[in-house]
Amino acid sequence: MTQVSMTVNGESVSGDVEDRTLLVEFLRETLELTGTHVGCDTSQCGACVVHVDGKAVKSCTIFAAEAEGAEVQTIEGEAAPDGTLSTLQQAFQDNHGLQCGFCTPGMVMSAKALLAENPKPTEAEIRAYLSGNLCRCTGYHNIVKAIMAASGQDVSSIAAE
Amino acid sequence: MPADGGIGASTKRREDVRFLTGLGNYTDDINIHNQAYVHFLRSDVAHGKLNRVDTRAAEKMPGVIRIFTSKDFEGVGGIPCGWQVTDRFGEPMQEPKHPVLAEGFVRHVGDPIAAVVAETLEQARDAAEAIEMDISELPAVIDMAAALEDGAPKVHEELSSNLCYDWGFVEENSAAVADAIANAAHVTTLELRNQRLVANPMEARVAIGDYNRATDEHTLYTTSQNPHVIRLLMGAFVLGIPEHKLHVISPDVGGGFGTKIFHYAEEAFCTFAAKAVNRPVKWAATRSEAFMSDGQGRDHVTKIELALDKDGHFLALRTDTLANMGAYLSTFAPSVPTWLHGTLMAGNYKTPLIYVNVKAVFTNTVPVDAYRGAGRPEASFQLERVIDKAARELGMDPIELRRKNFITEFPYETPVAVAYDTGDYNATMDKLIEMADFDGFEARREASAKKGKLRGLGVNCYIEACGIAPSNLVGQLGARAGLYESATVRVNATGSITVMTGSHSHGQGHETAFPQVIASMIGIDADQVDIVHGDTAKTPMGMGTYGSRSIAVGGSAMVRAAEKVISKAKKIAAHLMEASEGDIELKDGQFTVAGTDKSVAWGDVTLAAYVPHNYPLEDLEPGLEETAFYDPANFTYPSGAYACEVEVDPDTGKVEICSFHAADDFGNIINPMIVDGQVHGGIGQGIGQALLENCVYDSDGQLLSASFMDYAMPRADDLPFYDVDHSCQTPCTHNPLGVKGCGEAGAIGSPPAVVNAVVDALQRAGHDITHIDMPLSPARVWSAMQG
Ligand code: FES
Numbered sequence: 032m033t034q035v036s037m038t039v040n041g042e043s044v045s046g047d048v049e050d051r052t053l054l055v056e057f058l059r060e061t062l063e064l065t066g067t068h069v070g071c072d073t074s075q076c077g078a079c080v081v082h083v084d085g086k087a088v089k090s091c092t093i094f095a096a097e098a099e100g101a102e103v104q105t106i107e108g109e110a111a112p113d114g115t116l117s118t119l120q121q122a123f124q125d126n127h128g129l130q131c132g133f134c135t136p137g138m139v140m141s142a143k144a145l146l147a148e149n150p151k152p153t154e155a156e157i158r159a160y161l162s163g164n165l166c167r168c169t170g171y172h173n174i175v176k177a178i179m180a181a182s183g184q185d186v187s188s189i190a191a192e
Numbered sequence: 193m194p195a196d197g198g199i200g201a202s203t204k205r206r207e208d209v210r211f212l213t214g215l216g217n218y219t220d221d222i223n224i225h226n227q228a229y230v231h232f233l234r235s236d237v238a239h240g241k242l243n244r245v246d247t248r249a250a251e252k253m254p255g256v257i258r259i260f261t262s263k264d265f266e267g268v269g270g271i272p273c274g275w276q277v278t279d280r281f282g283e284p285m286q287e288p289k290h291p292v293l294a295e296g297f298v299r300h301v302g303d304p305i306a307a308v309v310a311e312t313l314e315q316a317r318d319a320a321e322a323i324e325m326d327i328s329e330l331p332a333v334i335d336m337a338a339a340l341e342d343g344a345p346k347v348h349e350e351l352s353s354n355l356c357y358d359w360g361f362v363e364e365n366s367a368a369v370a371d372a373i374a375n376a377a378h379v380t381t382l383e384l385r386n387q388r389l390v391a392n393p394m395e396a397r398v399a400i401g402d403y404n405r406a407t408d409e410h411t412l413y414t415t416s417q418n419p420h421v422i423r424l425l426m427g428a429f430v431l432g433i434p435e436h437k438l439h440v441i442s443p444d445v446g447g448g449f450g451t452k453i454f455h456y457a458e459e460a461f462c463t464f465a466a467k468a469v470n471r472p473v474k475w476a477a478t479r480s481e482a483f484m485s486d487g488q489g490r491d492h493v494t495k496i497e498l499a500l501d502k503d504g505h506f507l508a509l510r511t512d513t514l515a516n517m518g519a520y521l522s523t524f525a526p527s528v529p530t531w532l533h534g535t536l537m538a539g540n541y542k543t544p545l546i547y548v549n550v551k552a553v554f555t556n557t558v559p560v561d562a563y564r565g566a567g568r569p570e571a572s573f574q575l576e577r578v579i580d581k582a583a584r585e586l587g588m589d590p591i592e593l594r595r596k597n598f599i600t601e602f603p604y605e606t607p608v609a610v611a612y613d614t615g616d617y618n619a620t621m622d623k624l625i626e627m628a629d630f631d632g633f634e635a636r637r638e639a640s641a642k643k644g645k646l647r648g649l650g651v652n653c654y655i656e657a658c659g660i661a662p663s664n665l666v667g668q669l670g671a672r673a674g675l676y677e678s679a680t681v682r683v684n685a686t687g688s689i690t691v692m693t694g695s696h697s698h699g700q701g702h703e704t705a706f707p708q709v710i711a712s713m714i715g716i717d718a719d720q721v722d723i724v725h726g727d728t729a730k731t732p733m734g735m736g737t738y739g740s741r742s743i744a745v746g747g748s749a750m751v752r753a754a755e756k757v758i759s760k761a762k763k764i765a766a767h768l769m770e771a772s773e774g775d776i777e778l779k780d781g782q783f784t785v786a787g788t789d790k791s792v793a794w795g796d797v798t799l800a801a802y803v804p805h806n807y808p809l810e811d812l813e814p815g816l817e818e819t820a821f822y823d824p825a826n827f828t829y830p831s832g833a834y835a836c837e838v839e840v841d842p843d844t845g846k847v848e849i850c851s852f853h854a855a856d857d858f859g860n861i862i863n864p865m866i867v868d869g870q871v872h873g874g875i876g877q878g879i880g881q882a883l884l885e886n887c888v889y890d891s892d893g894q895l896l897s898a899s900f901m902d903y904a905m906p907r908a909d910d911l912p913f914y915d916v917d918h919s920c921q922t923p924c925t926h927n928p929l930g931v932k933g934c935g936e937a938g939a940i941g942s943p944p945a946v947v948n949a950v951v952d953a954l955q956r957a958g959h960d961i962t963h964i965d966m967p968l969s970p971a972r973v974w975s976a977m978q979g
């Protein structure tokens with residue numbers, strides 16, 4: 032067991048972890064932040080995406096100990112403290128960008144990272160960026176649309192061709 | 193569009209707030225004090241005799257609480273099958289036992305042999321590795337045709353063969369169909385495979401058993417689409433626990449697509465083990481486990497023959513299908529290739545004679561059962577592919593050939609025993625033509641050609657049957673369950689409403705759409721209505737959600753219960769206003785007396801029901817809460833017309849979807865935004881089947897596509913935006929909302945459109961290719977082009 036300390040959603044946290052404990056396990060089991068999900072065991076679904084020092088990371092691919100001292104943001108830290116949804120979250124709701132909600136935390140965290148580096152991505156750029164995030168419910172249509180809307184683009188004519 | 197959030201409004205989903213903020217409550221988010229963890233030791237061979245399972249060394253490993261094998265399940269029932277098919281000779285299907293843990297034999301990769309319960313998951317896994325096993329590997333049967341050969345190794349030693357049943361439908365038609373085919377001016381024949389798929393909801397299955405020794409009560413938390421069904425099957429048939437001592441909770445569920453309908457061994461195990469070790473016991477599938485234990489879908493091999501006269505009128509249709517059951521019969525497996533497939537073979541067309549033969553086959557593979565569409569995608573695919581091929585052979589326009597044979601008068605009795613109540617197939621086709629700009633295709637094709645790409649256009653229709661019913665009929669067809677739905681409408685004293693539904697949402701948006709119906713009926717804000725689902729202790733006995741049945745069957749039950757509530761409320765209002773009950777009207781949340789200016793508000797009436805000071809106590813009980821069970825008179829029959837345009841790269845065989853248009857008729861619509869989303873998701877899965885997904889076993893029964901590395905799930909950059917429309921509406925005539933259901937349409941209608949488009953592209957480029965089996969991977973398309 033080693034002790035790890037990090038900042039998660041602005042709060043300092045610490046806990047004892049085994050060397051093999053993944054960041055996602057630390058978040059879900061130790062910190063009880065269950066918004067970050069596990070959808071696979073081969074690092075391919077993106078349900079577990081969080082931000083580590085501002086970068087989108089699949090939290091099933093790094094050990095908790097590797098996040099020592101890092102600033103971590105999970106989906107629980109995305110809305111304002113009073114619960115008001117962020118622009119991105121609101122765009123997902125407005126555009127029906129989620130159904131079962133299981134992929135959603137990872138989608139939102141990936142989309143947030145995309146918009147940070149590319150504030151007005153094209154449809155193709157969004158689709159390419161999201162290729163590490165699987166969604167089985169939406170066919171991606173409304174996820175892509177939501178991200179375009181969150182970046183201030185007019186989505187009213189999408190799919191009308 | 194009404195502004196009040198009632199029927200027809202694209203109300204934003206209220207459930208989204210918790211999912212978007214990480215506050216969803218999925219089964220794996222639940223941990224119970226003192227919980228222990230389960231790891232299943234699963235077979236890594238497809239077929240073998242279990243000579244010895246020695247757990248003694250493993251039991252001494254750190255943290256191990258107990259290790260279970262089949263010996264611990266003596267006297268416990270097998271996992272039951274919920275549908276018995278009768279074969280064409282009047283005999284029941286062969287129905288082997290499906291033990292909770294393997295008894296004597298393992299029959300597919302992933303078959304659970306032993307289960308370790310330990311303090312931590314890591315300890316359970318480590319101990320499982322220390323279990324000593326002696327398995328004699330037996331020859332496995334994987335290919336269905338080979339499994340039916342004389343002398344083939346048997347999946348179940350005790351059965352006479354690997355044939356589960358040989359089903360003929362409608363058996364009496366068989367000679368007339370053969371006759372018509374033999375004498376027709378033209379017969380088009382196609383052999384195809386509807387490949388095996390894995391549903392892969394993003395949330396893998398989880399089960400947590402909990403037992404209270406003081407009350408003798410069992411609780412199971414499980415990722416199920418139908419907790420009441422699990423309670424009944426597991427309680428009555430497997431573990432012998434009476435329903436009042438068994439509580440099943442399916443909280444937020446991360447997608448289902450059919451694969452979370454079935455009762456699984458892991459659910460029974462966790463419920464059983466929780467009592468045996470007197471601790472809560474949790475199992476969460478890894479994705480790898482899901483690939484080898486979730487019920488898989490499709491896997492039909494079919495020969496279809498369509499007989500036409502010289503003008504293109506359909507005369508007769510015959511299909512021969514081998515349907516893979518896998519190693520055991522999953523809950524509804526026998527019904528999928530039969531009653532959910534044969535009955536749809538008429539499609540949108542007035543083919544007078546139809547005969548469907550299905551041989552269901554046991555193989556050493558993971559059990560196969562319903563996956564989004566279940567039987568209907570298989571029916572649509574073969575029918576719409578053979579029509580496309582027939583149009584090419586006859587030199588006819590594929591749309592005109594379809595139109596010529598459309599059913600245009602309703603109700604319509606098909607030769608395969610179903611009666612379509614309403615539909616307008618020309619209207620959806622007209623709409624599709626308007627949406628898809630077929631006139632501009634030639635210009636688009638030339639533009640593609642300039643880029644060196646082959647462009648093709650595929651069109652098809654589909655019909656589906658949703659809300660399978662009525663119970664007395666499905667009982668005759670072999671269902672061992674009823675197929676009604678239930679709802680309790682509980683009006684609170686101050687007028688807000690809680691609806692307890694037997695239906696279940698795992699992404700469909702019940703919590704938003706169901707209140708819209710109540711809001712319209714009473715004239716109150718939808719915010720005043722909450723939906724409770726997924727908990728057998730809170731909801732009346734209900735059958736859950738699958739087969740696009742939620743709004744058509746569950747919504748109808750809710751309407752019936754709300755009608756009872758309104759009827760009683762009117763009696764109370766009549767008393768309060770000293771008027772006669774027949775004169776009371778309810779609108780916009782106000783009760784009025786016809787022809788007067790008297791009125792009383794909804795909230796005043798509801799308060800009077802619970803504070804019955806001024807109340808007709810001699811005639812009426814206090815309170816305002818009603819339950820209804822709704823058993824539909826018929827299926828509903830959504831239909832539509834789909835078009836897909838593709839570009840094929842002749843150098844690589846890669847197919848790109850350029851556009852996808854869908855014109856659907858779902859009858860009346862409660863929430864158009866949610867309906868669009870359901871269609872998008874269905875099309876996404878259908879394109880996934882057409883181009884990408886394939887569950888593959890090698891000849892020894894090893895599962896080659898056992899993770900997201902080998903099983904190609906559709907990703908955002910594989911798919912386009914979809915253009916969907918549901919303005920063609922022929923309301924269902926036999927349910928109170930006139931709704932038809934929309935959950936599976938996209939998955940049913942889209943695969944033939946994609947394949948038709950690819951074949952079209954290749955034929956336009958001069959290739960003599962009439963069919964390529966799905967998935968149309970670059971390798972398959974390129975190979976086909978090489979001849
Ligand atoms: S859990 Fe699937 S990528 Fe991390």
Ligand code: FES
Pocket residue numbers: 128129130131132133134135165166167168169394446447699
């Ligand atoms: S919303 Fe269900 S997986 Fe994306």
